[in-house]
Amino acid sequence: MNALNADAKQWARDHAAALRNLYGPLEGEGLLKVMTQLEFRGRIALVSSFGAESAVLLHLISKVDRTVPVVFLDTGKLFGETLRHRDRLVKMLGLTDVRSIEPDPVEVDARDPDGVLWRDNPNACCRLRKVEPLARALGEFDAWITGRKRFQTNERALLPTIEAGDGKVKINPLISWDAEALEAYRVAHNLPAHPLVEDGYLSIGCMPCTDRVIPGGDYRDGRWSGTDKKECGIHLEIDGSGI
Template sequence: MNALVHQLLPERAADALPAADGLDRALRDASPAEVVAAALHTVGREHLAVVSSFGTESAALLKVMADVDPAIPVIFLDTGWLFEETLAYRDTLIATLGLRDVRSIKPLEDTLSQQDPDRELWFSDPDACCRIRKVEPLARALAPFSAWINGRKRFQGGVRAAIAVVEDDGARLKFNPFANVSREQIQAIYATANLPPHPLAALGYLSVGCMPCTSRTSPDEDARAGRWRGRAKTECGIHTARTS
């Protein structure tokens, strides 16, 4: 374990998780790798998960995580509406980075048949669609874990502009290793590690989610402008709802 991580972390009682605000103060200037290592040190591998969409910027976080410990569990939400390119990209990154424990989580078939039998919920009620296809499956997947890691960045704007490096989401610790990195730093990780890009990035999809709610963006738009275009909605809900 990196000695710097031990220096950064606050003291804690045995078998007790430190408070999120104390961890955030200790890690607010730490590198992404140090934040991942600190999360691993704080709760242990069996209690830590990375949540990844395997989207257009996901490889950077997964690379950093794999360099710390490629056996940290990775949760991938297979909503039933993903692009085939995203599913293929998941498999490419698993092989490229040597990820050892990627868990593809799907919504419950009973829930889909009852609440979205015609697969039109994304149009009539996108919040409900995200709830049954993302929020609820993630809550089930995270149930065994004490902490999770995600790839949100402040430069993405909106409600993400002021995220902390470490949060308490109401159920567990939430680590945001890339909170204060720049887009240029992410690009540098891709270049240095020769990471493959998401297949749809070259086609103008700068942020990729489910097919019906994702569109191309123009060079003068924010990267997430293509998500839920034309609606007030900007988040799927997994970062704005309790995860238990």
């Protein structure tokens, strides 16, 4: 680890701890307001998959500040329904700075020339198509907003509202919301559901690595089914280690 990276990581850890102490249990729209308008104004982005639950967080950010950059990772392997859902939400919510980030085509040609890396090495595919492009996209920012919630996986059950990762402060404004609260908010605000949800897709990522969830199954059973993989890697350090 070089000194600059080590310094950035220490800064993020210290800053995240200070913000947790300062803002305590604040979350949702209130946390978004503080982080985007006070603590990191002009230095924060929201990262969205425009997936099954994304409309709620996108609606909240549109209420706070429609100009906050929204980073969308277009991996080249997404469902067409996701791309159309993205376009509909962007127009509906009036988001003014949505950045579709694609993997480096030179790297794709070198590391996934046949387009089947997802099958042979899903971790390497996620790194190529999501982790590395996101790291580039977030280079200009000090903080970013995620849509993670504690109910989604065991690994996320103890996440704080504010944390650190890869030298950035990470904000998790919906961390305590459960599936029922998210759906109630979506319905109350007349937000469109992702078109694949009613077809049994509860957590939606890239098409080759996303399956339907059988009734009664866990929320993320449809992601990388048949493997022990639960995360794409963007919530790990860029070197693959834990935060």
